[in-house]
Amino acid sequence: MKAVLVAAAVMAGGVSAGHVGNVANHWKAHEEFKAAKRGGYFENETCVPTCTTIYSVITGSPGLYTPPTPPSTYALSTPSSPPSPASSTPAVVPTPIPHTCPTPGTYTFPATTVVVTESTTVYAASTTEVPSGTYTIGGITTVVETPTTIVVPYATTKTETEVVTTVVETTTYVCPTPGTYTIAPFTTTVTVSETVVVVPVITSYAPGTYTAPAVVTTVTETDVVVYCPFSTPTPTAYAAAPPAASPAAAGHPKPHKAKPTPHAATSAPSSSYPGTSPSLGGSAGDHWAITYTPYTESGQCKSAGQVAQDLRLVKNAGFTTVRVYSTDCNTLPNVGAAARAVGLKMILGIFIGEVGCDNGSPHVADQLAAIKQWRQWDLVELIVVGNESIFNKFCSVSQLRDLIVHVKTTLAQVGYTGPYTTTDVVSAWLDYDVKPICEVIDVVGTNAHAYFNAATEPQNAGEFVAGQLRIVENVCNKPGYVLESGWPSAGKCFGKACAGRSQQAAAIASIKKSVGKKVVFFSFGDDHWKAPGDCQCEQHWGCGSLFGV
Secondary structure (H helix, E strand, O other), rough: OOOOOOOOOOOOOOOOOOOHHHHHHHHHHHHHHHHHHHHOOOOOOOOOOOOOOOOHHOEEEOOOOOOOOOOOOOOOOOOOOOOOOOOOOOOOOOOOOOEEOOOOEEEEEEEEEEEEEOEEEEEEEEEEEEEEEEEEEOOOOOOOOOOOOEEEEEEEEEEEEEEEEEEEEEEEEOOOOEEEEOOOOEEEEEEEHHHHHHEEEEEEOOOOEEOOEEEEEEEEEEEEEEOOOOOOOOEEEEEOOOOOOOOOOOOOOOOOOOOOOOOOOOHHOOOOOOOOOOOOOOOOOOEOOOOOOOOOOOOOOOOHHHHHHHHHHHOOOOEEEEEEOOOOOOHHHHHHHHHHHHOEEEEEEEOOOOOOOOOOHHHHHHHHHHHHHHHOHHEEEEEEEEEEOOOOOOOOHHHHHHHHHHHHHHHHHHOOOOOEEEEEEEHOOOOOOOHHOOOOOOEEEOOOOOOHHOOOOOHHHHEEEHHHHHHHHHHHHOOOOEEEEEOOOOOOOOEEEEHHHHHHHHHHHHHHHHHHEEEOOOOOOOOOOOOOOOEEEEEEOOOHHHHOO
C-alpha cells in the first residue's frame, strides 16, 4: 500500500498572492537552481511505501514506573476491508488518524475529538528519512540521580510477512551510577542511498481534550493513506531521538519590511496578560537579541570563521541571543557552533517564502529536517514558524495553524520542549480571525517598524513599538515579543519618518529605552544583496554599530 503522511491538516482551497519583492524572488531563484541541480526536485519527488500498525495502550503517569507484565502485544483493531470512499482506524488515544483513500478524488474527513481523563502512555511509531549507514535508534532515555534498578516499558518493531508492527516489551535495567541511559535501542543498517526507517516512539499525553480538525484534501493517486493529527494539548515525547538525513540547503530567506500600518500606538489598550515567559527577553540592560543572516554583501554564504567572528562581536555588544530565519547556508551548524563558543542563545526560524505553507512543501520540509538533525535544544530559546506569512498572503490562518501544530508534534518527538510562535505585523493580527493561531502558540510575536508609520518621528519610535506590542498581546492574551524592530540609515521619508544615520541612532535609542528587553533588533548588518525596494531602504537596516558591534 502506498502511504502518504500528512502530519498537519490539509485544508481545501488556498491563497494565490504573488511573490512580494526581492524576498520571495531571491528564495525562488535558489529553489529553481536546487531543483535543476537535483534533476527535477519538484516533479520527481517520491514517497517510500510504508505500512505501520499501532499497538498497545497503557495508562498511568508518564516517566519511570513499573507496569504490569504485558502480553506480547496489544493490538488496535484495523478494518480488513475498508469501506468506500475512505476509511479510518478509530481513534482511542490522540495519535494521528489514518484515513485510507482507495481512489483519486476529493475526500472530507470530519473533525474528531478525544478526551483523555488521565495521563496516558502510547506506544506508536514514527518515521525518519536517512541516507545509507548504520544507526542506533529507538529505546527510551531516562536520567537517574543515584545507582538504581528500574523496570521500563519500551517499544520495538517486529516484522512478520513483510508487515512491520510495533510491540511493547519490558526490561529490568541496572543503572550502576548516576547518569543518562538509553534503554533497549536497536541497530539498523541502511544499504540503499536513502530510505525511510520506522522508529518506535513512546509518547505520553496529559489529561485534556484533543481535537483533529475537519480536513478536505484532494488525492491524485490510488491507495493513499492520509494521517490527521490531533492538536492541543501538545503531547510530550519521551523516546530516544531518531536519526535524520542531511537535507539540501533551503534558499535564502529574505526578511521583508512591513508596509505602513494605520494602527497608531496611542490606540493600543493595556495588556491584561498576567505575566511573561521567564526564559525569554533580556534579563539585564536594554537589549536582548538581534537578527542575523549568514550572507556576504553579494548574497553568498559566509564561512564558519566569518560567522564566528560576527557572533563574537554580538556577544561583546551585550546581546544574549541571535535570531536566525532559516537553515540555509549551514546556519544551524555554523551559527550554532559560534553561539555555543561565545555563550549566546538562538531563536530558530522556519521561513515561508512562497504561497502555500503546508508541511509537504519542499522548502518547509527541508528546514524541518535540518532542525531535527541538529537538535541542540540547550541553545534554543524560541522557534518561530513563519515570518509575516499572513501579511504576505503566503498562508491562510488555518494553513499556518496546522503547520505550527505539525512542527510542534515533529520536534517533540526529538526532544524539543521549548516555546513556539509565529510573527507578523500588527495589521495581520487585527485583520484576520487569528484565534486558531493563538491557541497553538506559547507567546505572540510581531514585527514592528515605526519607520513605516508616517506619524512617528525617530525619537518616538520606542513608544510606537511598545504600543504595537500591547496590541498583539491583547489579541492572543499571551505574552508578546517584538521579533523585528529597527530603523534604516538611508531611504525615503514617510511623513515625519525619515531615514538617515542620525535618525536611526535616535530611533534605536528610543526603542532600547521603551521596550529593549523584549525586542529583537533588526539587523546585525546592512543587506547589500537586496534590491533597494520602493522605500530605497531595504539595504540599510544594519544597526549593530550602534551597540558597538
